[in-house]
Amino acid sequence: MAMLEVTSLGISFGGLRAVDELSMKIEKGGLVGLIGPNGAGKTTVFNMLTGVYRPTDGGIRLDGQNLIGKKPHEICKMGVARTFQNIRLFSELSVLDNVKTGLHNQITYSFAESMFHLGSYRKKEKQMDEKAMELLSVFGLESVADYRAANLPYGKQRKLEIARALATEPKLLLLDEPAAGMNPNETEELMETIEVVRKRFGVTVLLIEHDMKLVSGICEYLYVLNFGRLLAEGTPKEVLSNPEVVKAYLGE
Numbered sequence: 053m054a055m056l057e058v059t060s061l062g063i064s065f066g067g068l069r070a071v072d073e074l075s076m077k078i079e080k081g082g083l084v085g086l087i088g089p090n091g092a093g094k095t096t097v098f099n100m101l102t103g104v105y106r107p108t109d110g111g112i113r114l115d116g117q118n119l120i121g122k123k124p125h126e127i128c129k130m131g132v133a134r135t136f137q138n139i140r141l142f143s144e145l146s147v148l149d150n151v152k153t154g155l156h157n158q159i160t161y162s163f164a165e166s167m168f169h170l171g172s173y174r175k176k177e178k179q180m181d182e183k184a185m186e187l188l189s190v191f192g193l194e195s196v197a198d199y200r201a202a203n204l205p206y207g208k209q210r211k212l213e214i215a216r217a218l219a220t221e222p223k224l225l226l227l228d229e230p231a232a233g234m235n236p237n238e239t240e241e242l243m244e245t246i247e248v249v250r251k252r253f254g255v256t257v258l259l260i261e262h263d264m265k266l267v268s269g270i271c272e273y274l275y276v277l278n279f280g281r282l283l284a285e286g287t288p289k290e291v292l293s294n295p296e297v298v299k300a301y302l303g304e
């Protein structure tokens with residue numbers, strides 16, 4: 053059974069068919085890219101996978117469990133985490149606290165524990181600090197744990213967003229243009245980080261990306277959307293040499 057199985061997925065906004073008849077399968081531990089020109093429907097797919105939008109038709113299964121009709125927080129608990137095209141961090145919180153917000157899925161306190169700062173509360177806080185620091189170290193962010201998130205350089209904010217998403221212990225990690233706005237060095241570093249993250253956390257990754265170097269460098273398989281429909285799928289080599297794909301990208 054595939055980790056993620058999307059069948060004939062579609063959504064309409066009024067008269068606009070933003071995604072139509074999309075089918076995809078991602079195996080556990082896979083690193084797959086979702087590419088396509090601007091406005092092709094990629095982010096809309098992420099919004100359906102995370103319960104932000106309810107598809108008009110089709111199915112989504114994660115490890116065999118139906119995701120259609122589930123609320124975003126339920127889908128998060130079922131093991132789907134995402135990052136956004138425009139970074140969405142808690143900019144006033146510290147780097148450490150941003151990651152800790154993601155950990156609240158795993159570690160919870162009772163009302164009394166948090167009100168009275170009982171021993172068990174302090175123990176759980178310590179546990180969370182350690183876990184968050186461990187995650188930050190994967191991204192080389194441990195030395196800036198006390199900085200305000202807003203004060204981090206852009207490339208580090210992107211990494212922090214991934215660290216926070218991982219804190220929810222997802223099975224499936226959705227990355228929406230993780231390299232957007234990064235310089236070539238930062239992109240290179242990010243590619244390595246995504247590889248490390250996948251192996252270390254055993255997470256399945258689906259990423260939206262415009263940077264073809266990143267896509268062909270790390271993805272094993274690509275799905276290409278154009279005007280909401282699947283235009284092509286295959287290995288990066290197959291897809292990027294497909295004349296239809298080249299045409300869609302050049303807008304001929």
Ligand SMILES: Nc1ncnc2c1ncn2[C@@H]1O[C@H](COP(=O)(O)OP(=O)(O)OP(=O)(O)O)[C@@H](O)[C@H]1O
Binds near residue numbers: 065070093096
């Ligand atoms: N809530 C909405 N209401 C109406 N139209 C929407 C809504 N969300 C997305 N769309 C439309 O759906 C289409 C697909 O948009 P989407 O953002 O998914 O594309 P994309 O492939 O992610 O583009 P980009 O690469 O530019 O981010 C666009 O025409 C967009 O305007």
